[in-house]
Amino acid sequence: MTTDGPWKFSQSIPSDTSIGSGLVSQLLEAMMERDWPPADLFRTQLAxxxxxxxxxxxxxxxDLDKKVLVEMTCGDEEVWIQITDEGKGFDPQSIPDPRQDDLLEVPGGRGCLLIHEIMSSVTYNETGNQITMVKIKGDSPPMDDDDDE
Known part of the structure; x- marks a missing residue:
């Protein structure tokens, strides 16, 4: 399928998860127009x-008075997503590995681990209030039967 260059999106939204979650449908549509495999669609949406x-x-x-900036680009071979909040940030290195035996029952940290496992690259700004994720087309292990729900 032929497209006219990469799809680009940028929007500042209030801190409302229903608004934030709704934006991913536009990215998935752009990915489908560029023939991205279903496993990449699933993993990119999850991340x-x-x-x-x-x-x-x-x-x-x-805090509804604070905004989140969502920027996304989708090309034929790469998806780039950057999300910036107005919070104080955090140190990504300070998140304990939730796979450690003593942390298996403790909530927290699983989302960051999941993002790192399924995206091609993940970086944070120095403050820790911005994540940049890249997905390379086809850079996904085969999907298990549990993944296609």
Whole structure:
């Protein structure tokens, strides 16, 4: 399928998870127009959902007076997503690995781990209030039967 260059999107939204979650449908449509595999669609949506919820809940503490900037680009071979909140930020290195035996029952940290596992690259700004995620087309392990629900 032929497209006229990369699809680009940028919007500042209030700290409302329903608004934030709704934006991913436009990205998925752009990915489908560029023949991205279903596994990449699924994983990109999952990573986006985790990141937007983290920005709204943990970054902006659901403060409707604070905004979240969502920027996305979709090309034929790469998706780029950047989410910036108005929170104080955090140190990504300070998140304990939730796979450690003593942390298996403790909530928290799983979203960041999931994002790192399913995206091609993940970086944070120095403040820790901005995440940049990149997905390379086809950079996904085969989907398990549990993934296609």
């Amino acid at each position: 986006y959902e985790e990141a937007i919820v983290n920005a709204i809940r943990h970054g902006n503490r659901c």
